[in-house]
Amino acid sequence: MSRPKNQNYKGHGLSKGKEREQRASIRFKTTLVNTLMDVLRHRPGWVEVKDEGDWDFYWCDVSWLRENFDHTYMDEHVRISHFRNHYELTRKNYMVKNLKRFRKQLEREAGKLEAAKCDFFPKTFEMPCEYHLFVEEFRKNPGITWIMKPVARSQGKGIFLFRRLKDIMDWRKGTAGKKLTSSEAQPARSAVNPPGGHDARSSEDQKDEIPVENYVAQRYIENPYLIGGRKFDLRVYVLVMSYIPLRAWLYRDGFARFSNTRFTLSSIDDQYVHLTNVAVQKTSPDYHPKKGCKWMIQRFRQYLASKHGPEAVETLFSDMDNIFIRSLQSVQKVIISDKHCFELYGYDILIDQDLKPWLLEVNASPSLTASSQEDYELKTCLLEDTLHVVDMEARLTGREKRVGGFDLMWNDGPVSREEGAPDLSGMGNFVTNTHLVSRSLKTMLRAGAVPTEKVLGKSSLTKWITYYSLEC
Numbered sequence: 001m002s003r004p005k006n007q008n009y010k011g012h013g014l015s016k017g018k019e020r021e022q023r024a025s026i027r028f029k030t031t032l033v034n035t036l037m038d039v040l041r042h043r044p045g046w047v048e049v050k051d052e053g054d055w056d057f058y059w060c061d062v063s064w065l066r067e068n069f070d071h072t073y074m075d076e077h078v079r080i081s082h083f084r085n086h087y088e089l090t091r092k093n094y095m096v097k098n099l100k101r102f103r104k105q106l107e108r109e110a111g112k113l114e115a116a117k118c119d120f121f122p123k124t125f126e127m128p129c130e131y132h133l134f135v136e137e138f139r140k141n142p143g144i145t146w147i148m149k150p151v152a153r154s155q156g157k158g159i160f161l162f163r164r165l166k167d168i169m170d171w172r173k174g175t176a177g178k179k180l181t182s183s184e185a186q187p188a189r190s191a192v193n194p195p196g197g198h199d200a201r202s203s204e205d206q207k208d209e210i211p212v213e214n215y216v217a218q219r220y221i222e223n224p225y226l227i228g229g230r231k232f233d234l235r236v237y238v239l240v241m242s243y244i245p246l247r248a249w250l251y252r253d254g255f256a257r258f259s260n261t262r263f264t265l266s267s268i269d270d271q272y273v274h275l276t277n278v279a280v281q282k283t284s285p286d287y288h289p290k291k292g293c294k295w296m297i298q299r300f301r302q303y304l305a306s307k308h309g310p311e312a313v314e315t316l317f318s319d320m321d322n323i324f325i326r327s328l329q330s331v332q333k334v335i336i337s338d339k340h341c342f343e344l345y346g347y348d349i350l351i352d353q354d355l356k357p358w359l360l361e362v363n364a365s366p367s368l369t370a371s372s373q374e375d376y377e378l379k380t381c382l383l384e385d386t387l388h389v390v391d392m393e394a395r396l397t398g399r400e401k402r403v404g405g406f407d408l409m410w411n412d413g414p415v416s417r418e419e420g421a422p423d424l425s426g427m428g429n430f431v432t433n434t435h436l437v438s439r440s441l442k443t444m445l446r447a448g449a450v451p452t453e454k455v456l457g458k459s460s461l462t463k464w465i466t467y468y469s470l471e472c
Helices: 035-042 062-071 092-110 112-118 131-140 165-175 203-208 297-308 310-331 373-390 441-446 458-471
Strands: 010-012 026-030 046-048 057-059 072-074 124-127 146-150 160-162 215-219 232-243 246-251 255-258 294-296 343-351 357-363 406-411
Touching (some): 026 035, 092 112, 092 124, 092 357, 112 310, 124 131, 131 165, 146 165, 232 310, 232 373, 246 310, 255 297, 297 310, 310 343, 310 357, 373 406
Parallel strands (some): 010 072, 026 046, 026 057
Antiparallel strands (some): 146 160, 232 255, 232 343, 246 406, 255 294
């Protein structure tokens, strides 16, 4: 994206005047103090920049993006961690609007069967603007459970379940006149919006008129798949490097987040039963800080394979792949695809008793704070591999289909998976990152330790040596 340079624009990546591949060091900046900072500070050749210094790589928060992106000049090699209007996918109301529009487009252009591939999100209404449509639907299906979610909040804040129209009327009265804080306000859009994008007022206008907080009312999935009687959802990571053309990578490792309390529909007011967010569950009296409330996805797959067989697991994860691709395609024409931007999305997927996956939401800023040692190792590897794909050092050829724990799943079209012998374990094409072991291997190396066959096993040690020699 080219922007005129003048006194109102801040430039980055210009001071040395070198091409990307000639850079001896990468100047990075971030405001996040968690696993991300650990990874950035330990990356060879990367140097932290503070305050107003020039930077080459900025893992920013969305509030900085909203206030500064349009006034910042970035040189060719500079990268930033969000797309300008990421909220088209990550705000709950916009996500649903874009998916509904995309489904209608598919039905017109390819027929109902193709459009049905977008039936992976629960029936949803934006509140208060679609209140009367919601009431009509509510009265058609009396007695079912609905869930209310604020469109711009996270970590389970503001969410509640209800079955009576009186509850929603009480909510409506309680929110009348309620204003958002500046951090929750509807994001300012670019003056030039892509076709189909949501119109917006300028940030100056918003300072004078902060909008009333919006919610979505969503049909609650009353038959979730349970493990040990407890509800869970999946957190899956997708890295988008470009929207035009669409280029997206899927991370093989993720986790299932469990509630601490056995599932029941008889107590819809109990957040420890119905909300799997770690921010909620860690306040439960039964929460164990060392054990946490997570399974790694490979453990989840093995569990499902033992219960339902490998074919059912493959079908489930193929259906999840469909969710990732269709949701990204739904915003492909409205996201501003700036070459300086990338985005690491955190997808939240719920599985029902029929092994059907449902898209709950997409997070632009998935939590990078670790809740356990295993979680720290996962997120350390996730971030290291994200930086490998972003490739500030210009080491990749552009033809890679697998980088660390990431598999290229879409490159302006579907990417074929590697062919191999049939898998009977339920793991399918899923390969656990060999650097996810009892201790982070790279942490071991920094401490001067050497991974051994005893620690990893002979096969994993061989794979790790191959991986590490290629990636590092």
